[in-house]
Amino acid sequence: MLTDHLTHPSLVSALARDLRQEIQPCFSQLFGMLVNLIDPADVEGLESVFSCLSFLFKYLARILVGSLAELFQYNMTLFYPSTLN
Numbered sequence: 210m211l212t213d214h215l216t217h218p219s220l221v222s223a224l225a226r227d228l229r230q231e232i233q234p235c236f237s238q239l240f241g242m243l244v245n246l247i248d249p250a251d252v253e254g255l256e257s258v259f260s261c262l263s264f265l266f267k268y269l270a271r272i273l274v275g276s277l278a279e280l281f282q283y284n285m286t287l288f289y290p291s292t293l294n
Contacts (some may be wrong), residue, residue: 211265217247217257218243218246218257218258218260219257219261221239221242221243221261221265222260222261222264222265222268225239225264225265225268225269226264226268229269229272232269232271233269236265236269236273237279237283239265240262240265240283241286243258243261243262243265244258244265244286244287247287261293264287291292
């Protein structure tokens with residue numbers, strides 16, 4: 210799977226910018242992968258992950274607006290990891 214090879218947030222941002230609509234079906238996997246990269250002890254890594262998430266939302270905003278409830282559920286995993294179904 211493509212997400213197995215995307216281990217650096219800047220690659221995910223670039224891919225989202227270039228592919229836009231084509232990457233939308235993989236959004237949940239990408240989001241999960243980015244959440245798994247979060248390490249509170251690594252400040253630069255944390256900044257990189259959240260920058261990537263903001264770029265994902267920016268590039269895919271028009272596409273993701275149709276699934277706001279699902280998107281809200283993904284975002285809740287950042288604050289309450291046990292909410293991931």
